[in-house]
Amino acid sequence: xxxxxxxxxxxxxxxxxxxxxxxxxxxxxxxxxxxxxxxxxxxxxxxxxxxxxxxxxxxxxxxxxxxxxxxxxxxxxxxxxxxxxxxxxxxxxxxxxxxxxxxxxxxxxxxxxxxxxxxxxxxxxxxxxxxxxxxxxxxxxxxxxxxxxxxxxxxxxxxxxxxxxxxxxxxxxxxxxxxxxxxxxxxxxxxxxxxxxxxxxxxxxxxxxxxxxxxxxxxxxxxxxxxxxxxxxxxxxxxxxxxxxxxxxxxxxxxxxxxxxxxxxxxxxxxxxxxxxxxxxxxxxxxxxxxxxxxxxxxxxxxxxxxxxxxxxxxxxxxxxxxxxxxxxxxxxxxxxxxxxxxxxxxxxxxxxxxxxxxxxxxxxxxxxxxxxxxxxxxxxxxxxxxxxxxxxxxxxxxxxxxxxxxxxxxxxxxxxxxxxxxxxxxxxxxxxxxxxxxxxxxxxxxxxxxxxxxx
Amino acid sequence: xxxxxxxxxxxxxxxxxxxxxxxxxxxxxxxxxxxxxxxxxxxxxxxxxxxxxxxxxxxxxxxxxxxxxxxxxxxxxxxxxxxxxxxxxxxxxxxxxxxxxxxxxxxxxxxxxxxxxxxxxxxxxxxxxxxxxxxxxxxxxxxxxxxxxxxxxxxxxxxxxxxxxxxxxxxxxxxxxxxxxxxxxxxxxxxxxxxxxxxxxxxxxxxxxxxxxxxxxxxxxxxxxxxxxxxxxxxxxxxxxxxxxxxxxxxxxxxxxxxxxxxxxxxxxxxxxxxxxxxxxxxxxxxxxxxxxxxxxxxxxxxxxxxxxxxxxxxxxxxxxxxxxxxxxxxxxxxxxxxxxxxxxxxxxxxxxxxxxxxxxxxxxxxxxxxxxxxxxxxxxxxxxxxxxxxxxxxxxxxxxxxxxxxxxxxxxxxxxxxxxxxxxxxxxxxxxxxxxxxxxxxxxxxxxxxxxxxx
Numbered sequence: 001x002x003x004x005x006x007x008x009x010x011x012x013x014x015x016x017x018x019x020x021x022x023x024x025x026x027x028x029x030x031x032x033x034x035x036x037x038x039x040x041x042x043x044x045x046x047x048x049x050x051x052x053x054x055x056x057x058x059x060x061x062x063x064x065x066x067x068x069x070x071x072x073x074x075x076x077x078x079x080x081x082x083x084x085x086x087x088x089x090x091x092x093x094x095x096x097x098x099x100x101x102x103x104x105x106x107x108x109x110x111x112x113x114x115x116x117x118x119x120x121x122x123x124x125x126x127x128x129x130x131x132x133x134x135x136x137x138x139x140x141x142x143x144x145x146x147x148x149x150x151x152x153x154x155x156x157x158x159x160x161x162x163x164x165x166x167x168x169x170x171x172x173x174x175x176x177x178x179x180x181x182x183x184x185x186x187x188x189x190x191x192x193x194x195x196x197x198x199x200x201x202x203x204x205x206x207x208x209x210x211x212x213x214x215x216x217x218x219x220x221x222x223x224x225x226x227x228x229x230x231x232x233x234x235x236x237x238x239x240x241x242x243x244x245x246x247x248x249x250x251x252x253x254x255x256x257x258x259x260x261x262x263x264x265x266x267x268x269x270x271x272x273x274x275x276x277x278x279x280x281x282x283x284x285x286x287x288x289x290x291x292x293x294x295x296x297x298x299x300x301x302x303x304x305x306x307x308x309x310x311x312x313x314x315x316x317x318x319x320x321x322x323x324x325x326x327x328x329x330x331x332x333x334x335x336x337x338x339x340x341x342x343x344x345x346x347x348x349x350x351x352x353x354x355x356x357x358x359x360x361x362x363x364x365x366x367x368x369x370x371x372x373x374x375x376x377x378x379x380x381x382x383x384x385x386x387x388x389x390x391x392x393x394x395x396x397x398x399x400x401x402x403x404x405x406x407x408x409x410x411x412x413x414x415x416x417x418x419x420x421x422x423x424x425x426x427x428x429x430x431x432x433x434x435x436x437x438x439x440x441x442x443x444x445x446x447x448x449x450x451x452x453x454x455x456x
Numbered sequence: 457x458x459x460x461x462x463x464x465x466x467x468x469x470x471x472x473x474x475x476x477x478x479x480x481x482x483x484x485x486x487x488x489x490x491x492x493x494x495x496x497x498x499x500x501x502x503x504x505x506x507x508x509x510x511x512x513x514x515x516x517x518x519x520x521x522x523x524x525x526x527x528x529x530x531x532x533x534x535x536x537x538x539x540x541x542x543x544x545x546x547x548x549x550x551x552x553x554x555x556x557x558x559x560x561x562x563x564x565x566x567x568x569x570x571x572x573x574x575x576x577x578x579x580x581x582x583x584x585x586x587x588x589x590x591x592x593x594x595x596x597x598x599x600x601x602x603x604x605x606x607x608x609x610x611x612x613x614x615x616x617x618x619x620x621x622x623x624x625x626x627x628x629x630x631x632x633x634x635x636x637x638x639x640x641x642x643x644x645x646x647x648x649x650x651x652x653x654x655x656x657x658x659x660x661x662x663x664x665x666x667x668x669x670x671x672x673x674x675x676x677x678x679x680x681x682x683x684x685x686x687x688x689x690x691x692x693x694x695x696x697x698x699x700x701x702x703x704x705x706x707x708x709x710x711x712x713x714x715x716x717x718x719x720x721x722x723x724x725x726x727x728x729x730x731x732x733x734x735x736x737x738x739x740x741x742x743x744x745x746x747x748x749x750x751x752x753x754x755x756x757x758x759x760x761x762x763x764x765x766x767x768x769x770x771x772x773x774x775x776x777x778x779x780x781x782x783x784x785x786x787x788x789x790x791x792x793x794x795x796x797x798x799x800x801x802x803x804x805x806x807x808x809x810x811x812x813x814x815x816x817x818x819x820x821x822x823x824x825x826x827x828x829x830x831x832x833x834x835x836x837x838x839x840x841x842x843x844x845x846x847x848x849x850x851x852x853x854x855x856x857x858x859x860x861x862x863x864x865x866x867x868x869x870x871x872x873x874x875x876x877x878x879x880x881x882x883x884x885x886x887x888x889x890x891x892x893x894x895x896x897x898x899x900x901x902x903x904x905x906x907x908x909x910x911x912x
Contacts, residue, residue, distance in 0.1 A: 006532055010464075011460075073461070076462055108837075151835065169877075169881060171877075173881040174874075177832075177884075178832060372633055377606075379530075379564035379606070379607065381630060381633050381634075418875065419874065421629040422629075424632070425625060425626070
């Protein structure tokens with residue numbers, strides 16, 4: 001038989017616990033602040049939004065948090081996901097590098113998002129919740145929660161950013177097939193939405209606005225909670241099955257990565273692949289370079305400020321310390337909608353401040369160049385978000401060729417591009433341009449960051 | 457651990473040979489006739505269209521045909537595909553039936569089609585061919601050959617039925633991502649296309665017309681061959697990895713199907729799952745009911761005539777004996793584009809004549825009802841074609857409930873619906889209507905079947 005191209009783990013090797021990086025960091029991340037009192041929030045402050053089990057995960061410093069059996073049972077439908085050795089891509093690049101990719105596109109929703117959607121739906125169901133409100137930009141997260149809601153018998157209400165709602169009717173149909181209700185945001189269903197519409201009737205919406213709407217619904221209704229698809233600690237935690245599986249699969253290949261690459265929007269798929277490797281570095285001294293790739297048009301890690309900021313535009317969320325471009329920053333419209341967020345997960349930001357993560361920004365055309373090269377070699381068409389990770393991995397592989405060194409490169413192919421073909425159509429038609437933001441607008445958004453008392 | 461929901465085969469269990477039903481049938485299928493001489497065709501007659509290795513497979517009566525190692529190497533990227541036990545669907549239906557489904561949507565193109573596309577690309581490459589012309593309706597086949605062509609370095613030219621070309625730009629972008637060239641048919645690139653356009657400038661095209669165009673290109677160019685995605689013996693042969701794997705996976709589950717269900721358009725995914733079970737019945741007396749589900753709007757098996765007919769509208773192909781609605785029959789526009797073909801694979805037709813296969817026709821709305829119920833229980837959104845198999849399986853499971861009998865039902869979920877969400881949008885908007893054909897037009901199409909000398 002030829003050299004292996006696929007490493008599959010037996011179902012029995014599905015991780016039994018999520019890995020919590022907070023247990024191994026040399027210092028704890030800064031506290032989350034109440035936007036009114038500017039004091040650290042306690043579990044009760046978050047109780048209107050989340051079931052207590054998820055709040056406890058949010059603040060936990062336990063290294064391992066057991067995955068409930070009903071969640072593992074759903075995971076087992078598509079997990080462990082395959083790890084591929086990209087031998088055909090290596091050949092096309094004429095590189096001595098060993099390129100591996102973990103493929104999360106095999107999930108029912110086509111990305112890594114169900115890893116946390118299923119967990120969140122389970123804990124809400126367990127707490128007797130009947131309805132969950134959420135937001136979605138590109139649609140990956142809304143699809144995933146719609147899927148998870150269908151399985152656990154929870155109604156799902158998705159505020160979909162207006163511009164995506166209009167441009168991506170198929171994503172909407174996908175969510176509706178799972179029984180979710182999908183509303184264009186800003187909407188007339190919330191106080192905040194009506195406010196925005198009064199000021200700008202033809203608003204395109206934004207992730208920040210949609211978050212405000214979903215949070216408002218959850219905060220004002222007893223039977224409804226809120227769910228977020230990235231950024232929060234418990235969301236990142238649920239994604240760590242990715243990296244844990246990858247470690248076991250690379251053992252099968254008798255290899256270990258020199259470099260781990262992921263794309264970053266809110267930070268969850270990146271944390272999912274990277275945190276278990278960072279943990280192994282901190283605990284066992286296993287050396288690894290961890291590389292976050294972000295869009296040049298929304299570069300929170302490379303151009304943002306590490307500061308306290310709101311997670312939403314309506315300023316209803318608590319304040320978290322993170323790399324942020326400012327909650328009023330409006331990135332230009334580019335195709336990786338899942339990476340168009342002004343902030344970065346606080347835990348990812350903290351790890352970056354601790355020097356555990358490197359970051360790099362790429363323009364979207366360069367990322368699509370890489371995505372198409374990958375598709376022709378490996379047969380999988382990546383999501384625009386994933387193209388960023390592909391670009392990062394290919395550039396590292398090219399560096400190996402130039403330096404004449406064989407390194408092991410692992411990247412997370414976090415989703416397929418089946419619902420993003422308009423982006424590829426634009427790319428082939430030469431309509432995909434590298435828009436950038438206005439430096440003055442960025443400066444203004446950063447100047448508007450909330451003031452936090454000294455000593456916090 | 458809970459009861460298993462997924463049966464995975466180790467890579468080492470990937471079949472080493474395709475299974476050829478012709479070896480086990482009690483009588484051979486009728487010969488293929490040359491359209492000019494009305495005499496049985498020989499291998500040389502087909503040589504302008506196919507490499508000799510595929511022609512020999514077309515006429516082979518060997519039971520096992522070895523799968524070349526380079527083909528297995530590509531297969532191993534997504535094969536063996538998973539077999540699922542649909543426990544959540546069983547629960548939703550309150551049925552004592554054991555429902556299993558083989559899921560072919562995990563392939564790079566999202567359906568079973570790459571099983572033969574990869575094989576055909578390999579044999580063409582081996583024969584020194586540089587270019588392949590083909591047709592596509594819904595786009596599944598074109599996508600699969602585009603993928604396979606990219607892997608083996610063969611140029612792929614796809615004639616895409618005009619109405620699909622206009623309605624499904626994302627399928628086209630998907631093919632182009634793999635480097636294929638996609639042309640709306642009827643086109644100005646062929647003599648036959650220009651003829652059709654002269655007569656009907658605003659023609660929507662049809663699969664029959666697109667086949668004629670692709671065949672013409674292959675027949676008139678030395679460096680170009682033709683590839684078909686269904687109907688032919690060698691195509692069905694390549695799909696038998698599906699049923700072979702299913703048999704091994706059901707052994708893991710310590711079960712064997714009472715009923716095997718597949719949807720039928722040209723017949724290839726159906727043959728893929730069913731032929732190995734029919735072979736086991738013929739050789740070892742293992743009893744099984746085999747059920748083909750077809751669209752009521754294009755019912756070749758249930759309403760067609762078993763007769764010699766052309767495979768295309770331009771009458772360039774040889775004549776094969778099959779269940780046909782007549783090569784001039786134009787089915788109404790419905791959403792399972794992969795099932796809109798006037799004929800049925802000769803080998804499937806022959807098996808039906810031998811009493812080895814039952815057939816049933818469903819309207820499309822009933823199939824989408826089933827598809828949505830399946831999606832909400834199992835988390836996978838099926839292709840419109842696959843919804844027919846889902847409907848058949850659900851009805852059999854309901855029968856089990858009514859009769860109070862537990863039977864094992866196996867069906868082929870031949871592809872996902874990610875590129876077919878317009879159909880679901882129409883379904884939810886109440887716009888999906890059950891169009892049917894005109895009985896007079898069917899009678900005329902059948903009256904126009906070619907006359908074949910007696911005694912053939």
